[in-house]
Amino acid sequence: xxxxxxxxxxxxxxxxxxxxxxxxxxxxxxxxxxxxxxxxxxxxxxxxxxxxxxxxxxxxxxxxxxxxxxxxxxxxxxxxxxxxxxxxxxxxxxxxxxxxxxxxxxx
Amino acid sequence: xxxxxxxxxxxxxxxxxxxxxxxxxxxxxxxxxxxxxxxxxxxxxxxxxxxxxxxxxxxxxxxxxxxxxxxxxxxxxxxxxxxxxxxxxxxxxxxxxxxxxxxxxxxxxxxxxxxxxx
Numbered sequence: 001x002x003x004x005x006x007x008x009x010x011x012x013x014x015x016x017x018x019x020x021x022x023x024x025x026x027x028x029x030x031x032x033x034x035x036x037x038x039x040x041x042x043x044x045x046x047x048x049x050x051x052x053x054x055x056x057x058x059x060x061x062x063x064x065x066x067x068x069x070x071x072x073x074x075x076x077x078x079x080x081x082x083x084x085x086x087x088x089x090x091x092x093x094x095x096x097x098x099x100x101x102x103x104x105x106x107x
Numbered sequence: 108x109x110x111x112x113x114x115x116x117x118x119x120x121x122x123x124x125x126x127x128x129x130x131x132x133x134x135x136x137x138x139x140x141x142x143x144x145x146x147x148x149x150x151x152x153x154x155x156x157x158x159x160x161x162x163x164x165x166x167x168x169x170x171x172x173x174x175x176x177x178x179x180x181x182x183x184x185x186x187x188x189x190x191x192x193x194x195x196x197x198x199x200x201x202x203x204x205x206x207x208x209x210x211x212x213x214x215x216x217x218x219x220x221x222x223x224x225x
Binding site (some may be wrong): 001031033035037042043044045048049054086088090094095096097098099100101 | 130142144151153154157165167168201206207208209210211212213215216217218
C-alpha cells in the first residue's frame, strides 16, 4: 500500500520560515494536498494540487512537489500557525492516503 | 453557506453496529464525490471510504466488508453504516467533500465521536 512519511515535529521562531516535507514513492507524479489541524478542530485545506491555495488561506503558505517529496512552506510564521499538518495524495488504486502528520511548534 | 454536519456517533459494544449521518447544505451530495475520514484519539488522519457521484464506492482495507457508504438524495445526506465494530474503530469520524479531480478534501464536517468498548 502507498505510504506518505512526514517528520513528527518541527519548531520555528515567529516571523521565520519553516518547511515540512512529505515523502512517498514517485509522489511528484501525483497531486499533493496539505491540511492544517488545530487541537479539537477539523482539518482545514491549506494547499491543493501541489501549489494552489484555497480562498482565505494566507499567502505565507506555499507548496511544491517534485520527485519523491512534497513540501509545505510557511513564510513569516505566526503564533496562529502552530498546529498539526498533514499531507495527502490520491493513489490510482482508488484510495486516498494521508501522511503521518507533523506538529509545528512556534517557539 | 456550504456546510457538513455529522451525527450518530456514540458508545457501542464490540461487534455492534452504528450508522453515521452527514447532512450537507449549500451544495448537493449527489453531484459530488464524498468521503469519510477518521482520526483515532491522539493519532493521525485515516481515509475510510469514498462515494463517487456516479455511485461507485471504495473502502480502506481496514474497514472493507464491515462499513458501507451511501447517500440519500432528497435528504442531501451522506451515511456510513458501520457493522462488526472493533475497538480499533474508535475515532472521530469526519465526512468531507472531495474537491477537484480527486485531489483533496475542501469541506469538512465537525466530526462525530465513535467509541467501541464493552
